[in-house]
Amino acid sequence: MECVATCRPGLEGVLAEEIRELGGTSVEAAKRAVNFRAGQAELYRLNMGLRSAIQILVPLRTFTARDYDRLYYQARRTNWHQLFRRSSTIRIDVNGRSPGMTNSQYVIHRVKDAIVDTFRKLEGERPSISKGDPDIHIVVHLQGDRVTLCLDSSGIPLFKRGYRVEHGPAPIKEDLAAGMLLLGEAGAAAGLVDPMCGSGTFLFEGWMLMARRAPNLDRGFAFEHWLDYDPEVHAAQRVYLREREVGCDKPVLGWDKDAAVIEQARSIKEAFFAEADIRFTAEPLQQMAVDCAGGLMVANPPYGERMGREEDLGLLYRELGEGSKRVARGGRLL
Ligand code: SAH
Numbered sequence: 001m002e003c004v005a006t007c008r009p010g011l012e013g014v015l016a017e018e019i020r021e022l023g024g025t026s027v028e029a030a031k032r033a034v035n036f037r038a039g040q041a042e043l044y045r046l047n048m049g050l051r052s053a054i055q056i057l058v059p060l061r062t063f064t065a066r067d068y069d070r071l072y073y074q075a076r077r078t079n080w081h082q083l084f085r086r087s088s089t090i091r092i093d094v095n096g097r098s099p100g101m102t103n104s105q106y107v108i109h110r111v112k113d114a115i116v117d118t119f120r121k122l123e124g125e126r127p128s129i130s131k132g133d134p135d136i137h138i139v140v141h142l143q144g145d146r147v148t149l150c151l152d153s154s155g156i157p158l159f160k161r162g163y164r165v166e167h168g169p170a171p172i173k174e175d176l177a178a179g180m181l182l183l184g185e186a187g188a189a190a191g192l193v194d195p196m197c198g199s200g201t202f203l204f205e206g207w208m209l210m211a212r213r214a215p216n217l218d219r220g221f222a223f224e225h226w227l228d229y230d231p232e233v234h235a236a237q238r239v240y241l242r243e244r245e246v247g248c249d250k251p252v253l254g255w256d257k258d259a260a261v262i263e264q265a266r267s268i269k270e271a272f273f274a275e276a277d278i279r280f281t282a283e284p285l286q287q288m289a290v291d292c293a294g295g296l297m298v299a300n301p302p303y304g305e306r307m308g309r310e311e312d313l314g315l316l317y318r319e320l321g322e323g324s325k326r327v328a329r330g331g332r333l334l
Pocket of ligand 1: 170171172173195196197198199200201202255256257258261283284285286300301302316
């Protein structure tokens with residue numbers, strides 16, 4: 001299959017590297033996306049294993065359509081009934097732009113009609129729409145007059161790992177945290193310290209990276225609702241990823257001055273990373289006293305927008321610099 005993994009800008013390179021390592025071929029970084037080829041087993045494996053991707057799309061058909069009627073006609077020619085069941089719930093999203101089709105709601109509407117009409121004609125009944133938790137997720141990608149209809153194999157975005165039950169005031173998204181850690185080569189660091197860890201996203205992602213734990217082993221994916229879904233292949237890929245784990249005996253340490261967010265981080269750790277040795281301390285970073293020589297210090301500090309008053313930031317950043325020298329001698333600050 002031709003596949004497209006989407007990501008945030010700047011993470012294309014690390015995502016391409018991740019895809020190669022997990023068995024994707026013909027890997028090519030694009031804009032906010034990486035194109036590659038994969039078989040069914042690799043598609044399942046990549047969904048469970050990728051850290052910096054948002055979703056993995058499988059393009060079904062690309063065609064030219066300058067208006068909504070042509071879009072309907074082309075979408076109607078797609079063999080939807082060979083891809084999923086009429087009892088599935090579906091959701092359709094649009095991205096990109098088309099000069100002739102500027103109303104994205106109407107794009108969704110026409111593609112939905114095409115899918116519904118296909119099933120109605122062949123099977124008498126139609127799939128229903130679910131915006132919240134659909135079985136099947138379809139993405140319409142517009143690029144000028146070119147339209148690509150894609151099935152999203154992931155469904156729920158891949159940054160939703162399932163460990164974030166509660167969260168602090170300004171949590172960083174899991175894929176972005178993991179992507180930054182990959183850019184900072186956290187896997188090779190002697191340890192990891194987040195002096196303003198909040199609910200601990202960098203530390204959980206960092207621990208998984210160092211332990212080679214796949215981040216999405218146990219959650220569900222849209223591909224499980226496809227007609228060609230093979231649960232045995234899925235189970236075998238889960239075992240494959242489990243067997244690649246190496247554990248992590250490096251220090252993984254978090255600080256935050258807010259005792260309530262540290263409590264949250266601790267409860268996430270207990271619930272989802274029970275075997276991990278990740279330590280949290282409820283203290284301001286000015287009091288950080290720990291030796292993590294050669295380690296990587298990573299932080300997502302207040303920057304005066306979502307939190308923190310701007311006039312305090314100069315001092316805080318200076319103290320962050322001091323702290324990094326004290327804690328992670330010979331290491332790096334990301
Ligand atoms: N990456 C975190 C969010 C960090 S938000 C996550 O994903 O949840 C910034 C955090 O910096 C807040 O939790 C705030 O309590 C903390 N903070 C601000 N000043 C601090 C200081 N002097 N010492 C330690 N933590 C501080």
